[in-house]
Amino acid sequence: MIDKLKEQIDNKKISVEDVAKEYISKAKKLNPELNAYISITEDYALSHLSYSPQNKLSGIPGIIKDNINIKGLRTTAGSRILENYISPYSASVVLNLSDFTLVGKGNMDAFAFGSSTENSGYGVTHNPLDKTRVAGGSSGGVAAAIASGSALFGIGTDTGGSVRQPASFCGVVGLKPTYGLCSRYGLIAMGSSFDTPGVITRNVYDSAYVLNEIAKYDKKDSTSMKVAKQDYTKFRDIKDLRVGVLNFSEEGVDSDVIDAFSNSIKTIKSLGCKVKTIDLPHLKYSLAVYYILVPSEISANLARYDGIRFGNHPEKTEDNNFESLSDFYVEARSKFEDEVKRRIIIGTYTLSSGYYDAYFNKALKVRNIIKQEIKNAFLDVDVIISPTTPSVAFKIGKKIENPLSMYLSDIFTVSSNIAGIPAISIPNGYYNKLPTGLQIMGRSFGESTILSLANFIEQKLWK
Amino acid sequence: MEVKTIIGLEIHVQLKTKSKMFCSCSSEYFNDIPNSHMCPVCLGLPGALPVINKEAVVQAIRVGEALNLDINSKSRFDRKNYMYPDLFKGYQITQFEFPITTSGYVYINVNNGDKGSKSKKIRILRAHMEEDTAKSTHYSDHTLLDGNKAGVPLLEIVSYPDMESSEEAKEYAKKIYNIVRFIQASDCDMEKGQMRFDLNVNLKITKKEGGSVVKEYRTPIVEVKNLNSFRALERATLYEEERQLEEFRKNAEIAQVGNKVTRGWNDNLSKTFFQREKEESNDYRYFPEPDLPPLYLNKEFIDNAKKSIGILPDEALKILEDKYKIGSNIATTIVEDRSYYNYFLSELIKYKGSPSNLANWIAGYIVGLLNESGKSILDISSGMLAILLNLEDANNLSSLKIKDILKEVILENSDLDKLINDNIIIKDDNMLDTTIDNILANNKEEVLKYKSGKDGILSYLIGQVMREMQGRADPSSIKEKLLKKINSI
Numbered sequence: 032m033i034d035k036l037k038e039q040i041d042n043k044k045i046s047v048e049d050v051a052k053e054y055i056s057k058a059k060k061l062n063p064e065l066n067a068y069i070s071i072t073e074d075y076a077l078s079h080l081s082y083s084p085q086n087k088l089s090g091i092p093g094i095i096k097d098n099i100n101i102k103g104l105r106t107t108a109g110s111r112i113l114e115n116y117i118s119p120y121s122a123s124v125v126l127n128l129s130d131f132t133l134v135g136k137g138n139m140d141a142f143a144f145g146s147s148t149e150n151s152g153y154g155v156t157h158n159p160l161d162k163t164r165v166a167g168g169s170s171g172g173v174a175a176a177i178a179s180g181s182a183l184f185g186i187g188t189d190t191g192g193s194v195r196q197p198a199s200f201c202g203v204v205g206l207k208p209t210y211g212l213c214s215r216y217g218l219i220a221m222g223s224s225f226d227t228p229g230v231i232t233r234n235v236y237d238s239a240y241v242l243n244e245i246a247k248y249d250k251k252d253s254t255s256m257k258v259a260k261q262d263y264t265k266f267r268d269i270k271d272l273r274v275g276v277l278n279f280s281e282e283g284v285d286s287d288v289i290d291a292f293s294n295s296i297k298t299i300k301s302l303g304c305k306v307k308t309i310d311l312p313h314l315k316y317s318l319a320v321y322y323i324l325v326p327s328e329i330s331a332n333l334a335r336y337d338g339i340r341f342g343n344h345p346e347k348t349e350d351n352n353f354e355s356l357s358d359f360y361v362e363a364r365s366k367f368e369d370e371v372k373r374r375i376i377i378g379t380y381t382l383s384s385g386y387y388d389a390y391f392n393k394a395l396k397v398r399n400i401i402k403q404e405i406k407n408a409f410l411d412v413d414v415i416i417s418p419t420t421p422s423v424a425f426k427i428g429k430k431i432e433n434p435l436s437m438y439l440s441d442i443f444t445v446s447s448n449i450a451g452i453p454a455i456s457i458p459n460g461y462y463n464k465l466p467t468g469l470q471i472m473g474r475s476f477g478e479s480t481i482l483s484l485a486n487f488i489e490q491k492l493w494k
Numbered sequence: 495m496e497v498k499t500i501i502g503l504e505i506h507v508q509l510k511t512k513s514k515m516f517c518s519c520s521s522e523y524f525n526d527i528p529n530s531h532m533c534p535v536c537l538g539l540p541g542a543l544p545v546i547n548k549e550a551v552v553q554a555i556r557v558g559e560a561l562n563l564d565i566n567s568k569s570r571f572d573r574k575n576y577m578y579p580d581l582f583k584g585y586q587i588t589q590f591e592f593p594i595t596t597s598g599y600v601y602i603n604v605n606n607g608d609k610g611s612k613s614k615k616i617r618i619l620r621a622h623m624e625e626d627t628a629k630s631t632h633y634s635d636h637t638l639l640d641g642n643k644a645g646v647p648l649l650e651i652v653s654y655p656d657m658e659s660s661e662e663a664k665e666y667a668k669k670i671y672n673i674v675r676f677i678q679a680s681d682c683d684m685e686k687g688q689m690r691f692d693l694n695v696n697l698k699i700t701k702k703e704g705g706s707v708v709k710e711y712r713t714p715i716v717e718v719k720n721l722n723s724f725r726a727l728e729r730a731t732l733y734e735e736e737r738q739l740e741e742f743r744k745n746a747e748i749a750q751v752g753n754k755v756t757r758g759w760n761d762n763l764s765k766t767f768f769q770r771e772k773e774e775s776n777d778y779r780y781f782p783e784p785d786l787p788p789l790y791l792n793k794e795f796i797d798n799a800k801k802s803i804g805i806l807p808d809e810a811l812k813i814l815e816d817k818y819k820i821g822s823n824i825a826t827t828i829v830e831d832r833s834y835y836n837y838f839l840s841e842l843i844k845y846k847g848s849p850s851n852l853a854n855w856i857a858g859y860i861v862g863l864l865n866e867s868g869k870s871i872l873d874i875s876s877g878m879l880a881i882l883l884n885l886e887d888a889n890n891l892s893s894l895k896i897k898d899i900l901k902e903v904i905l906e907n908s909d910l911d912k913l914i915n916d917n918i919i920i921k922d923d924n925m926l927d928t929t930i931d932n933i934l935a936n937n938k939e940e941v942l943k944y945k946s947g948k949d950g951i952l953s954y955l956i957g958q959v960m961r962e963m964q965g966r967a968d969p970s971s972i973k974e975k976l977l978k979k980i981n982s983i
Contacts, residue, residue, distance in 0.1 A: 100541045108540065120534050122541060219540040224784035252543050253786050328784055331573050334584020335538045360577060382575070382779035391781060 033091055033183050033237045040082065040090045047082045047090035051132045054092035058134050058181035064162060067175040068135035069097045069107055069153045076133050087244055089130035094182040096173050097136040098143055098219040099228070101125055108219045109169070110141035111152035112342040112366055122217020123249045124186060124228045128241075134182045138172030141368040142333065143193055143221045145169050146440045149431045150370040157427070158200060160464055164424040167197030167440075170231065174201040177231050184241045185231040190221045191321050192419075192444025194229030195456035199468025200424035202458045204485070206230045206238040207444075209475050210451035211256035213242075214249030220332040222325035224254075225448040235457060235486040239263035242478060258476055266483040274299055274484070275309035275412030283439065284421040291460030291467040292418045298491050299416070304484070309408055309415065313401050314446050320401065321445040322438060323381050323394035330378030333371065338363020373434065398449055405450045409474045414481055417443045419456040419468030443470055453478045457485045459492060496700040499735050500712075501663045502655035503727075504692040505670055506648050507680045508626065509553040514645035515625040516544030516587065523642035524686050536645035538582030543785050546571075550647035551789070553679045554594050554623050555799035557649055560673050560806055561618055563598030567791050571623075571783040579637065580628040582644055590780040593622035594789070600673070601808075602665040616666050617654040624648050643687070649679075655694065660731035664724050667691055671724075676807040676832045684722050691721040695734045699742060713738040715754045718766050730759045733766055810835050818842075818849035827857035833871045834861065844880035847887045855879060859897060860904075867905050874904055882914075889968045890919050892960075920966045926959075929967075930975055933958045934983070941980060952976070 039045045055073050062068050082089050095101060098108040100118040107113045140150035148156040148171030156171040158164040159179040166175040170187030174197035177185050187194040189207035198205025207229045215226055230241045242263045249255045276296060281289060300306055337360055338344055345353070345362040353359040367375070381390035408415060420440055430437040447454040452475050459469035469488065473481035514521045517535035534542035558565050572590040598618040606612040628644040630637050651670060657663045671689060675682045682689040695718070699711040716734055721727045734757075757766040805813075807829040814825035814835075828834045838849075838856055845852050860879070864871055882899060885891035891899075895917040902908040920926075933955060934941060944951040952973070959972045 098541075100539075106540070113540070116540075118539070118541075120539070120542075215541075216543050217541040220785075222784075251545060253545050254784075327781060330779070331575050331583075331585045331781070334575065334577055335540070335582060337577060337579070337584060339579050340537075340582070341540075356577075356579070379779065382781055384777050384779075387779075387781075 032233055033088070033240050036091060036183065037087065037089070041084050047080050047132065048077070050090055050092060051076050051080060051134075054132070054134050054181055054183075057179075058176065061159075061179050061181055065157045065159055065166075065175050065179060066138055066154050067156050067166070067172040067179065067181065068094070069109065069138050069151075069172065070105055071135035072104060072133050075104060080132065081130050083130055086129040087240065088128050088184075090132055091184065092132045092134045092182045093128065094134050094137045094173050094176045094185040095125060096139055096170050096185070096187045098139060098188055098221075099125060099186060100217040100219070101133070101136075104136065106136070106219070107152070108142050109139040109148075109151045109153065110368060110371065112141075112336045114152070114342075116341060120217065122228075123214035123247075123251060124245050125217065127214075127245045127247055128186070129244075134176070137170060137176060137185060137187065139187075140169040140171070141371050142219065142329070143169040143188055143190060144329070144368075144370045144374055146192070146196055146437050147425075147427075147430065148172060148197075149427065150368055152368055155427055158424045160202060160466065161424065163426055164465070165200065165427050167200035167420075167424060169193040169197075170205075170229070171197045171200075173231050174198050174203055174205070177201070177203045177233060183232070184237055186241075186245070187229050187231055188218055188221070189227055189229040189444075189448065190225045190325060191448050192441040194231060195444050195454060195468070195470060196420050196440060198231050199419035199456045199458070199466065199470075202461070202466030204232050204235055204238050204458075204489075205419075205456045205468075206242060206478075206482070207447060207454050208242060208246065208478055209256075209453045210448075211254050212258060212453070212476060212478070213245045214247065214252045214255050216249055216251040216255075220328070222328045222448075223332060224328060225321075225325055227448075235455070235482060235489050236264060238455070239266075239482045239486075242482075246478070256476075261479060263479055263482055266486045267479060269480075269484050269487055270303040272304045272414065272480070272484060273412040274304045274306045275408060275415040276306060277314075277415055277417040277443075278308050278310045279417060279443070280315075284418065285423065287423060287460070287462035288418045288421060288467050291462070292469065295416070295459045295469045295488065295492075298488055299484070302484075302487050302491060307412065309412060311401075311404055311408060311415075311446075313397070313404050316397050317401060317446045317449055318438060318442055320394045320397045320449060321441070322377070323390050324398065326374040326378030327381050327391050328378070329374045330382060333367075333375055336364065336367075342366060370434070401446065402450045405446065405452065405472075413473070413477075414484055415472045417470050417472075419443060419470040423462060423465040423467055447472050451475060453481055455481050455485050457489055459488070496702065497739060498698040498700070499658050499660075499731075500655045500696055500698055501657035501659075501731060502694040503653045503657070503663060503666060504694070505651040505653075505667065506690045506692070507557070507651065507670075507674055507682060508688040509550050509557075509647040509649055510678060510680050511547055511549040511553060511647050513547055513549070515547050515550055515623070515647040516645055519645065521646045523646070526642055528638070528640035528642060531642040532644075536582070537641060538584075544587060544783075546786060546789060547647060550623060551594070551791070552799045552802070553647070554621065554649050555791075555796055556677055556803045557651070557674055557679045558595035558598065558621055559800040560677050560679075560803050561595075561598040561600055561621065561651065561670070563595035563618060563621055565595055565791070565796050565800070566592065567793070567796065568592065568788055569594040569622075569791075570788045571786045572780045573783050575779040578627075579639060580630045580644070582628065582641065586624060586627070587783055587786070588624035588650075589622035591782075592788070593620045595621045600666070600669050602662065602669050604662055604665065614656075614662070616656045616662075616669075619652045619654055621649050621651040624650060660728045660735070663693065663731050664728045667724055667727055672807050672830065676810070676829065676835075677803045678832055687722065689722075691727050693718040693721060693727060693730055693734075695731055695738075697735065697738050697742065699739075711742065713742055716766070717754060717756050718759050719756060719769075721759055726759055726761055729764050730766055733764065737766070805835075814838075814853065818853070820850045820853045824850070824853045824857040827861060828853060830861075831871070837871050837874070840876055841880045844877050844884075846884055852879070852883060855883065860900065863901060863904055869904060875910075878903065878910060881910075885914065885918070889970070891917060892919065892965055892967075892969065894960075895965050917966060919968050920963070921968070926963070926967060926971065926975060929962045930959055930972070930979055933962060934976075934979060941983060944980065945983075
């Protein structure tokens with residue numbers, strides 16, 4: 032899709048300005064119902080239009096999740112704490128998207144904490160396929176915008192599934208690259224050792240197309256890696272590819288999801304891949320590891336929002352004249368959303384004296400075991416497949432009061448963040464008009480392989 | 495009852511680097527407009543990430559080598575979590591578990607009663623890299639923050655509790671100051687906050703009866719933070735020694751075990767004051783900094799950094815004393831600063847006289863001139879002092895004139911050649927004879943006094959002649975001629 036539009040722009044069949052106006056007007060029309068955008072950046076987009084044929088995304092409409100900084104624009108991270116925060120700099124990943132047209136900033140769970148966009152300080156995002164359901168999260172706004180066609184590509188962030196899960200819920204493609212392939216500089220940090228920017232598009236080719244632009248070493252991000260430049264849109268032959276099917280417990284997984292997954296395995300076999308079941312016995316600890324390590328990092332990453340430079344600086348009143356600094360902090364930080372407070376508290380606890388070894392340190396050890404287990408598995412297979420999520424998009428309000436059941440929606444996705452490996456989610460079925468997703472995980476920097484397999488499955492399933 | 499003081503020091507040194515610890519902002523900020531050395535990284539803006547400054551790592555290795563510390567080829571940064579307005583990220587990036595250097599020592603000179611002084615080894619636990627905080631200026635109802643200092647590279651040098659008196663603490667601090675300055679890893683300018691001391695002090699009190707120990711007590715360790723002069727360090731130690739002993743006497747044997755206490759130092763009152771009872775150190779919730787991979791240093795990198803320190807002040811002192819026969823006080827002044835030492839060596843190449851005369855001039859006159867004017871020895875043109883002293887040795891310039899010339903050239907940038915020309919000694923016997931005759935004619939009474947045995951009068955007369963000659967005469971010729979003429983009167 033992107034390359035077709037690019038061709039039309041290059042051949043002067045349509046102007047960059049007309050493209051921008053078309054997509055922005057669509058976004059404006061849909062947003063009252065979907066709430067996919069925290070800001071629709073019409074003025075910014077129209078005043079920043081530029082076109083150069085060599086830039087692959089020149090004039091292509093995109094949506095950027097609102098925890099990714101763009102110079103001169105409000106960047107809220109979905110939280111009221113940053114309601115008035117205008118960023119003075121742009122994230123490297125945004126700078127790499129030369130000349131693209133910014134439709135707007137995507138709605139999200141505050142600070143990317145959540146799997147439904149219900150934790151947003153700016154209202155929930157509705158699933159375009161069924162507006163009574165969530166679009167997933169935390170990049171729910173981006174997925175809903177791509178699914179409803181108000182942008183052709185979106186950049187989200189994925190810490191435990193935040194790109195893949197909403198992509199799955201909205202029936203689009205979500206790619207989480209290897210940790211270190213794309214720069215984190217300018218992404219508002221959640222779990223720094225898990226966060227990666229990710230891509231959401233309508234099809235696999237477009238994800239590969241966008242990845243070509245953002246896969247770039249960045250000296251401003253010390254965890255960024257130097258990797259040989261390659262063209263991810265050149266899909267490779269997948270015949271004889273060794274596909275590992277994750278042996279998972281079916282408990283808590285919808286039968287529709289299991290049906291779709293079984294069909295995908297058949298499809299994969301029909302493509303000439305070699306399929307075998309693999310056991311990763313330690314993967315069941317992934318969620319526990321994730322919910323110790325990520326909140327720990329969060330508790331430090333969010334300490335800067337102290338009301339002095341960010342958020343509403345609390346004013347002295349007769350009742351509260353801030354006799355101590357901690358009074359001030361309490362007042363300023365009580366504005367955090369509930370899920371944000373919950374994770375700061377968990378993380379502060381897991382790092383505390385006397386609990387560090389029992390929680391943080393142990394989780395770190397288990398993380399290494401899981402990493403090693405996955406690495407070993409990739410000696411036998413080239414990719415590992417599983418469903419993306421245990422259910423289709425759930426009803427708004429259904430899980431928000433039960434954090435644990437919400438956390439479980441990331442059960443298949445967190446492992447790749449724990450191991451830092453790439454993973455992609457593609458639609459693999461529809462049940463009552465609600466999409467299911469297939470997740471393909473690959474070796475570190477094995478994006479090309481998972482994109483190739485995803486592409487051929489997509490061709491087979493939907494064409 | 496026997497009372498022993500136990501002292502350990504944490505010394506923070508701002509490393510001399512072009513840019514800050516984790517970003518490219520300039521780290522030379524003194525007297526600049528507040529908040530003018532800032533970027534998303536050192537301001538802790540959401541999404542910004544740190545990048546380790548290689549130059550700071552090199553400086554840390556250099557200090558490590560100079561303090562006999564082991565340089566670790568693998569080290570790591572951690573986050574130290576605490577909230578305070580001067581800490582923009584809400585955590586400080588420091589090295590907790592795996593510091594870049596560990597286990598070193600220095601020797602200091604300590605008092606040894608009648609026997610003068612002796613050498614004592616002070617062990618150093620570690621020196622690790624971290625970032626400085628912003629500067630807070632407190633007013634009655636608000637506080638202003640200046641972020642120029644935020645993120646400046648710091649090295650924290652942690653000693654073992656090996657010091658036993660305020661003198662030893664001061665000697666140790668001075669030693670570190672001298673070494674770090676000499677290898678040019680920091681200017682250590684305490685007025686600019688480039689070197690600060692955290693003092694940890696408590697007392698070990700032993701009660702004895704009939705020569706055998708009955709009971710041993712330890713007062714709670716007190717940490718006095720942010721002392722910014724040797725004097726403050728010394729006085730805070732003395733104050734705490736007294737205060738803790740008094741407190742012990744008051745409380746006798748109850749409440750002996752206490753938590754570590756943090757106290758502040760009021761320089762005007764010369765007193766420490768209670769700040770807070772320090773909770774256990776791991777309440778800082780240290781954990782590995784996820785934004786920075788572990789720091790691996792290869793041998794070549796470490797070796798190059800080590801080599802670049804060159805000579806150490808103790809070695810330089812030995813050379814000055816043994817090879818050049820320079821007195822201990824003068825030599826000590828010269829090794830206060832690497833640039834003094836370098837200056838001495840470079841002038842020595844051109845100077846034909848004795849090294850100790852050259853050293854006397856540098857330590858006894860030039861250093862003072864520099865301190866007075868705030869100029870650097872590097873501003874002095876090379877070879878000038880050697881030229882002047884060679885002239886003096888050949889009786890062509892008086893030392894008085896040399897002082898004037900140095901002052902004028904260094905402070906006023908006057909022309910050296912012209913000054914030499916204007917002041918060179920006039921070797922004109924007739925002129926000198928006439929002048930002496932005049933002085934003797936005008937000072938008949940003094941001459942008589944001299945003849946009656948008041949020897950001191952002679953230098954007065956020499957001075958009179960010198961003044962009349964506007965300093966441009968050779969004092970030994972004056973003296974010789976004066977004596978001859980007086981004796982013939």
